[in-house]
Amino acid sequence: MYDFAYHKPSSIADAVKLLTDDPDAKPVSGGMTLLPALKHRLNQPTALVDLSGIAELRDVRREGDALVIGAMVRHYEVATDPQIMAAIPALARMASTIGDTQVRNRGTIGGSIANNDPAADYPAAALALGATIVTDRRSIPADDFFLGMFTTALEPGELVTAISFPIPEKAGYAKLRNPASRYSMTGVFVARGPKGVGVGVNGAGPCAFRQAEMEAALAANWSVEAVAGVKQAPDDLNSDIHGSAEYRANLVTVMAKRAVADAG
Amino acid sequence: MPNVTLTVNGKTHAVEVEGRTLLVEVLREKLRLTGTHVGCDTSQCGACVVHIGGDSVKSCTILAVQADGAEVTTIEGLAAADGTLHPMQEAFREHHALQCGFCTPGMVMSAIDLVKKHPDGLSEQEIREGLEGNICRCTGYHNIVKAIAAAADVMQGRATEVARAAE
Amino acid sequence: MNVTKPVGAAFEGIGASVRRKEDLRFLRGRGRYTDDLSRPEQLQAWILRSPHAHARILSIDTAAAAAMPGVQAVLTAKEAEADGLGGVPCGWQVTGKGGQVMAEPMHPVLASGKVRHVGDPVAMVVAETKAQARDAAEAILVEYAPLPALPDMAAALAPRAVALHDEAPGNLCFDWEIGDKAATDAAFAGAHKVVRFETTNNRLVPNAMEPRAALGEYDPNADEYTLTTTSQNPHVIRLLMGGFVLKVPEAKLRVVAPDVGGGFGSKIYHYAEEALVTWAARRVGRPVKWTCERSESFLSDAHGRDHVTRAELALDAEGRFLGLRVETLANMGAYLSTFAPAIPTYLSATLLAGCYTTPAIHGQVKAVFTSTVPVDAYRGAGRPETTYLLERLVDVAARETGIDRIEIRRRNFIHPDQFPYQTPVALQYDSGDYETTLRLALEAADHAGFEQRRAEAKARGKLRGIGISTYLEACGIAPSKLVGQLGARAGLYEVANIRVHPTGSISVFTGTHSHGQGHETTFAQLVAEQLGVPLGSVEIVHGDTGKIPFGMGTYGSRSLAVGGAAMVKAMDKIIAKGRRIAAHLLEASVEDIEFGVDEAGGRFRVAGTDRTKSLAEISMAAYVPHDYPIEELEPGLEETAFYDPKNFTYPGGCHVCEVEIDPETGETQVVNFTACDDVGRVINPMIVEGQIQGGLAQGIGQALLEGTVYDSEGQLLTASLNDYAMPRATQVPSFGVSTAVTLCTHNPLGVKGCGEVGAIGSPPAVINAVVDALRELGVTHVEMPATPLKIWSIIQGKGGALSAATA
Incomplete structure (x- = not known):
């Protein structure tokens, strides 16, 4: 995996802002597809925005x-x-x-x-x-x-x-x-x-x-x-x-x- | 670098990680809990399965930062403090459900979640389907299936010991 | 030896299903596999591998990589050559027709001048972390000039095909034959009928669940190296790596194989990465660890099988086999792995008689280099290939002659009164009873009730079939003199050192290695019973050249038949010495002292009296020799024995498979699988059954699921568990496993071996069942793996099968 920044917003608005501000950031929910791809270095996001902290x-x-x-x-x-x-x-x-x-x-x-x-x-x-x-x-x-x-x-x-x-x-x-x-x-x-x-x-x-x-x-x-x-x-x-x-x-x-x- | 706090087998650890650090890397390399194994890089073999909040999870497919604050149980945390094996561990030994032992920790952790998710007991077919995420190259699964059935009986109160199966 | 079950205690001796000693550490997560070990100051290695099947290396620029964070070394063939490293050696030299020895090209530890398969190691980066090493490996600039790929044997043998190695023009490694060609030709000339069969034995990726790993260390004070590695035979690695690659004497090189997570053959061989980390540890002055990723292992662990074979069987009017002709092309891959040349020859063609009385046999094998991962032994190693060929061929013969599949086997069986039986292809079988295992398997499988089950399945829309295989294999390898004549560059004896400690506990040092077989339990049962000590006081020590005198390791179902026999021999020496000590203590003559085991344990007794000394009393006297025949006898009670087997052992048996095919999807489900195997004397039935069950799953995997596919450019399409189908729990059935014993006549335990029988006997039983299920459609053969796509295509009449026999 290439390294990346990690964010865990607690609202949809914050998540959208993080993703909009950085076009190379990616959202991650369960990560069941994304993580294997990252491990094989198939893509290189600058940041992951973890959606698991958004209760709604x-x-x-x-x-x-x-x-x-x-x-x-x-x-x-x-x-x-x-x-x-x-x-x-x-x-x-x-x-x-x-x-x-x-x-x-x-x-x-x-x-x-x-x-x-x-x-x-x-x-x-x-x-x-x-x-x-x-x-x-x-x-x-x-x-x-x-x-x-x-x-x-x-x-x-x-x-x-x-x-x-x-x-x-x-x-x-x-x-x-x-x-x-x-x-x-x-x-x-x-x-x-x-x-x-x-x-x-x-x-x-x-x-x-x-x-x-x-x-x-x-x-x-x-x-x-x-x-x-x-x-x-x-x-x-x-x-x-x-x-x-x-x-x-x-x-x-x-x-x-x-x-x-x-x-x- | 991010800091994460993990409670592993009842003990709380604060560790510094990279964003890209996997949970299994923290367990094996930082906490030296090497019972959790890595057998593949495509999230299929299940040798790395641990419990997070009681649910089975492939620790090679979750970042350490995603597990921040979690309660993690690994194979090392299953036996009682006095060393008494968990019924699933005991059943694996009794029914010769392991050979090389490499897939075993993940297999045991998956099996416990499987039994938990079927409170009324499991058929052989349900056990086999429940092992979809765990690959064993040694046993042909025959004895693993027997062991899980026996452990389920004990864990769910239908039997008092993982008795030697009718051979 | 008389053995009495101790009163009130659970029987733990030979024949008891003792629960395994090793399980407690594995179940608690306290196993110690190579990657679990970490050393202070340890560095991590990443191997840069060739993306091309075949290319010239024009240049390698490591400057940028060397400047990356954490990088301690970037090593290529240039550094390896400067340090005088040798190539990875081959352990077996086959001599072909006309005395022509095999072509044996150099196998460098890092590609030199050319790369010859996708995955060929080109450079190694050593860095503080694995991620840093991998980051830096991406910064190495390698300029390649691609050459034509040779992805299969047809391409490699094509006229004007480019040579992979200068040393092997035409990509031929050797052209070898066995048997009497003239006699075989004569048998065919007089035949009533000749049946023909062609098949490809599918290439497999072993996939032991523990990926390979290696940890190299160097101690400058002692000038000593230690390699910890995922090996089935650490002494063999020490010999090959120390002697040929690094040129380090044995006394300065320790090889440790700790807990190893499965091998199935793939961890026999000496691999370049073992030498690389050991070499790098000295160069950088810190321990260096390399751990293979699973997808990387598809490109770097030796594959198995991959034989293309044409066979002809001559029969008389009663269906008796008169002669057999077999021509095989065997894929060696890009380089010769440790045992590779022996697999299609001495471990395969020598089995062409099977359990039948075929009087004339001629076999030919051409071994071929291709631009693929090297091919070597995988569970069964040569014997599954021949067994599959024979057992499919016999079914084809049954169909073409109209003789029942079981009856034609019975007519051709070697009968119990024919042993020892000399085959026309070198081997002499010592014992067996194929009729009994056939009968017991058919009964256990309710063969008689099959047609009813077929009809019931048909009512559900499923095609049900039944297939059998009656197989024989040769294992317990092997007599050193014989294999030396056949080209082996090592002996195949085994070593045991038995140390009876002063208070009577026992350490057993064995040159075999357990990576799932349960030796710590089985061997302890053997020693505990024969010396009359509790199971708990016997410790089995294996996997460390620093502790064990020598050893050839575990493969070819040899551990008990050869390693266990060495223990018996060492125990005989212990008892002989004990008798001399007892004679002194009991003031009797040595001839009057007998050793036996009773309720109280192992005791030396003056014959016909109640005067005895326990083994513990004798060992205490041996280590505290105050009252001891010190002038004639050395103190201590420790003996070493080397046991060289007199012959191979010959397990055999019958496997019965029932499948149901879903004609709409082509999916095949194994619904019943019954095996009756003769593995000789059984020490621990639970472990033996487990070995057989595991072998059956691998055989079913070969028959239905596992296929290795290269494209025309030599790229491996099945290069991860996402693409290569491993058997899962839903894809195999519960097994009906039993044993029927004839004893091996030439080893002291009467044991034969159980590690490989499951994988050897089962693939033809599965395919015979698949073909039987499809018989109403006129299907005569289905190639392995019989995938849903292939079966559906056959059912659609769109091809996908090789129409075998009558083509």
Whole structure:
């Protein structure tokens, strides 16, 4: 690791100011992705701004028909929070499969969303559920937030503060893990809710995406059979030694079937 | 350079670190608690697992400054003051759940958190899934799974000793 | 020797599952591994490694690095050459066809003139902290002129391929053969049927959980060096490093291997970093420590396997094997590691008979240099490669002849009444009973009930298959004279020094090394039982050339068969001397004194009387020789023995694997794994079962998960745990493990060895099960590792498998 300064602000405003004043500073929440990258000297921030001292980022609350989860809520808390388990049990189940116990004890939903790793679990859920990403300055629909590999709509210095999930009627998730990294090789989150049917896919492409044909099929007929007939085109999907684009395309369908079964 | 205060195994230490200093580096190099090991650089092997506030954490993936003020427990802090082993340590010995011993401290610390997070007991599958973050190259996991099941029974009051398993 | 279980005490002798002595320190976090040690004034080293697979070094500019904060030294080949350092030596010289000795290129400790694999050490920075050393290493300017990479054997053997070493034109290290070619050709000429099989035994990265580390120290007053290192054999390191690299006499060089976190072969070899820190410690006048990062270990620890093999088996009309022809290309990597030339030859091709009576065998091995990390022994070392080849080939033969897979094995087994059995490929097996281990494994696996389980799985949408392997291996290495004839540059005996202290406690100094095997317990059980002392009064000391007379270390499942036998020999000497002391004290003739162990412990007795002396009384007399035959006998009770084995030992057995394949994802889950192994006499069943379970997980890892991939530029794509799939707890099953014993006939304990059988027997059982699961699809072979992607691709009919037998 290269050395850096360390700040631990106690308010969102202070954090944003630190990040705005120093464009080469980086925010750190759980650090589950950032720290391994720093250890391999893959980037060289001048300062880390630790968000763990900001109490208001840790709330979970119901707002009307939505569940609002603070950015610093850890995966383990998402997996076990009674409100979340009652409102969106599929989201809690998904959180219980992220990484390993130690990642879940440290990693946060906001960090995962802001990092937008193509193989991370949350972006697919956010897309499928029609979530809204709340930042220190605005609200961004998930559809407009995830722009590409490790790229989001966040401006320099802009912080994710919470994610607002419309509560679905039903939702489900299934993934296949990469045999080495154990990240999602391909995962599919399906949901039917106030905004209609959503199907979010992670791991398969350079960025999580919605599978529109499957959404249409499920909207017409919510069943395993409905998605079984939809084939994902392999064009533009990721290809590596563990999974070709064709393999991942197949997994989109297979995991969609299993996610629908999981949703019931 | 930043100063951090850590309470490790009940003892409070004030140490000077760099921003980039990892918790595991403080434990091993400054506090000489070398029972916590480093087996990889990609946060996967789990040899470095310690408890922070009772939760298992990979000490190679947290900065010392992030742990400022924390209550840390390492493998050295598990046994009772009179030397009596924690039931998980005892079960690992009883069921031959370690060979070279290198992954063992992290494995034991993860296992204790795993049992804590399943207060009603664990199935074999839940134990195996709970070990996702810990790699052992020696044992094939068979005896680790047995040991954790036995320790869980003791820790959760279903048994009084990590009895020798039916062989 | 009569052994009576002490009344009222837990039995702790041979055959008891004694809980391990070493566990208490490991479980309390008090193990002492190399990186746990810190010395006053210690410096840290970072190695700058080549980013190129093959390149000429045009220049190295270290000036900026040397001026960085905390830097004490920046060392390159220039300094190494100026100080007269030698190359890293190879411990085995193979002589090929026509008496042609192998090409043995120089292996410098720091790259000189050229780099030959990604990860080849180029410079070492020594600084106050590791971060400073690494910061400075980034400031070293190296100008490279890239040369063509030779990422695999096909590239290296291609016509007009660039030579990696001037000493090895065509990148050929040696071309070697074994067996009777004419007899084998004749067998094929008369065959009813010939089956063919080709396979690549996948390259593996050992990944012991403790990364390698080395701590060098130099004491100017005594002019003595100490190296503390993660080694399986400290005396071998002292010999190779002291004798060939640093040119320091043994008396001035101490090598310590403290607690070592797993080895699996990868910590046998002498590595450049060991010599570098020892050398640097003298140059800078302070201790120097180097600890490998995991990702760095992928580029610097010797890899395993990587054989490409073509085989043909000739059969008669009844399915009896008549002849076997095998041609193997063995990847050596960029340089010859310590044992590398022996692996595909004397540890692999000599096993081509397996447990079968094939009368004529001819094997050929070409060893090839490539621009990859050196390849050497990894758990099983040569024997897994041959076992995989044979056990897949036998399954292919069964399918092509229509003979049941089990029946064809039975028809060709060497039977118990055929021992000693001379194979056509040099080895003479002493004992075994392959039919019994086969029968017991099939029963334990409920082989008879498999079809019902297959049907039940099919109803759940899963493809279920069962596979077996009946294997034999040769370990307990090795007779020195024999291996000397075969090219070994060392003897392979083992050494034990047993010191009975005045009050009867015992220190056992062994030249073997325990890095997970539990020697501190097993050896203590052996000594405690044979000398009749409590287990707690026996201490096993290993891993320090300053304490132990000599030793060849631990690998090849040799510790008990060779090291334990040396202890027996030393104990025999202790008892012989004790009898002479007892004869004096009891005023009897030596011939009338017998030693035995009863409830009270080990005692010397005047035969037929109740006049006895305990071992403690004898040892006290030996150290306080007031009433002692001092004119004829030296005081003290300490003996050293060197034991040179008469033969290899030959464990064998049967592994039965059941898998379920998810046809939608290609994922394979091992749902049942049953092993029945004959490892000879068992001292501690708990430890033996643990060794077998661990070996099975590594074998399953090879079969399903672990593959090492280089790209066409020679870059390692699987260069971290993020990319290289290690078995996790969810990816292996609970194991059904048992043993069935035939005794080794030529060592005093009747032991064979258990460290490698799991990794040797299991990969073909797994792949045979995978192929069986896919048989309805017409699949005849799946290459290792059988990853989800590969299986799914096969199911899709898009290739990905080598269609083996009928191609």
